[in-house]
Amino acid sequence: MDRPRVAFVGPGTVGSALAVALSRAGYPVVAIAGRSPASVRALADRIAGAEALDRPQGAVDAADLVFVTVPDDAIRSVVEGLTWRTGSSAVHCSGAASIDLLDAAAAQGADVGSFHPLQTFASAEPAIEKLAGSRFAIEASDVALEARLTEMARAVGGRAITLRGSKGLYHASAVLASNALVTLLDAAASLWEDLGLTKAEGLNALLPLVRGTVSNLEATGLPRALTGPVARGDVGTIDRNLSALREHAPETAALYVELARRTIPIAEAKGSLSPEAAAVLRKRLEEASQDG
Ligand SMILES: NC(=O)c1ccc[n+]([C@@H]2O[C@H](COP(=O)([O-])OP(=O)(O)OC[C@H]3O[C@@H](n4cnc5c(N)ncnc54)[C@H](OP(=O)(O)O)[C@@H]3O)[C@@H](O)[C@H]2O)c1
Structure with a gap:
């Protein structure tokens, strides 16, 4: 050419x-x-x-x-x-x-x-x-x-x-994958200020985890790359996470609940969360969002 x-x-x-x-x-x-x-x-x-x-x-x-x-x-x-x-x-x-x-x-x-x-x-x-x-x-x-x-x-x-298709839709996808990840890490790293460390130290500690997650996504794709308490149907851990967030970072609790909700169908698609466990989780997260 x-x-x-x-x-x-x-x-x-x-x-x-x-x-x-x-x-x-x-x-x-x-x-x-x-x-x-x-x-x-x-x-x-x-x-x-x-x-x-x-x-x-x-x-x-x-x-x-x-x-x-x-x-x-x-x-x-x-x-x-x-x-x-x-x-x-x-x-x-x-x-x-x-x-x-x-x-x-x-x-x-x-x-x-x-x-x-x-x-x-x-x-x-x-x-x-x-x-x-x-x-x-x-x-x-x-x-x-x-x-x-x-x-x-x-x-x-x-x-x-x-x-x-729509260019706006395409760009919204890019914003979620890139900019929203920055926002999410800002929220995650801020929690370290209540753990006796700085936000910068928190970010540095979290980055290898982010790289590991991206590497799992590259290796196995969606939904198989999902790990964590929702994937396991671990309601006790989610309760512990939520009560800590309410005490130390209430502004992040609602974000956690919304993301956990969005994680349930991924876990179901992966096959690691039974429909019964998914129903229990949904109910628990609904209660948590009403508790504020
Ligand atoms: N940055 C990214 O991550 C990224 C990624 C993908 C796509 N894009 C796209 O790439 C395009 C450029 O973005 P960028 O990040 O490269 O922006 P940028 O670094 O701000 O550069 C913009 C350039 O345009 C010049 N400029 C600004 N207003 C102008 C005007 N009215 N008339 C003539 N020249 C003007 C600026 O001149 P001065 O130096 O004099 O200000 C500068 O040279 C955008 O469409 C953006 O959406 C950006």
């Missing part, structure tokens, strides 16, 4: 990581443009053949495919401010927004797509390495662009997933 000339508008975390990774994979990254000249220059300096441009229009004119890697809320207005041509492609990297953010480019004849790395990036340098092994959710207005984006995902060491 021929490799399109690629440009980036928005040399932030994702734009920088993708530009470097695609260039390393042999794609001609021809132009970088953005808001702050220093970030544009810093990224262009890392990529042989890339020109640092002060006007995004120059990037659109120089490339076959333009990644608009600005924050989600700025994508529509940035794209509307540019002139697009038939045969070029405009692509954003948002996980939550659909390709309709690029309507202005489509109206002028460009193909439009989205290319979302299903990964969490705090800064560009580690992001370059994290792209490899990630899934990339792809939407495209036409099959040729879909094939191009699929090939790009493969070239940076990732794997493409073509989405057919």
